[in-house]
Amino acid sequence: xxxxxxxxxxxxxxxxxxxxxxxxxxxxxxxxxxxxxxxxxxxxxxxxxxxxxxxxxxxxxxxxxxxxxxxxxxxxxxxxxxxxxxxxxxxxxxxxxxxxxxxxxxxxxxxxxxxxxxxxxxxxxxxxxxxxxxx
Numbered sequence: 001x002x003x004x005x006x007x008x009x010x011x012x013x014x015x016x017x018x019x020x021x022x023x024x025x026x027x028x029x030x031x032x033x034x035x036x037x038x039x040x041x042x043x044x045x046x047x048x049x050x051x052x053x054x055x056x057x058x059x060x061x062x063x064x065x066x067x068x069x070x071x072x073x074x075x076x077x078x079x080x081x082x083x084x085x086x087x088x089x090x091x092x093x094x095x096x097x098x099x100x101x102x103x104x105x106x107x108x109x110x111x112x113x114x115x116x117x118x119x120x121x122x123x124x125x126x127x128x129x130x131x132x133x134x135x
Contacts, residue, residue, distance in 0.1 A: 047132060 020026045088095035 051128070051132060 084095055
């Protein structure tokens with residue numbers, strides 16, 4: 001909703017130019033319109049931040065730890081590339097075997113499970129977006 005209002009600001013500004021006679025009144029009306037748009041954007045940002053804080057402070061351990069736990073797994077995967085680089089420099093056969101094993105392990109996960117995870121994640125994100133827009 002806020003994005004729609006912000007996008008319509010130029011049109012509303014032109015409408016104000018046509019309706020209001022004096023330059024001082026036009027400037028005051030445009031300033032008030034910009035303030036309303038900024039207040040709406042700040043309110044939207046507050047709503048988003050409050051949802052994140054509510055998740056982090058939730059008494060439900062899954063809700064409060066799910067996002068950080070997922071990020072820790074990703075961090076570990078990224079940081080493990082550093083020792084793998086050194087391993088590859090000194091023992092390329094061993095590093096290649098580790099890479100092939102990890103690739104094989106990821107390829108062993110059925111496509112339907114990836115699809116289920118993707119659909120669930122997108123559904124959750126979509127539901128959260130709709131819920132935030134209702135507030």
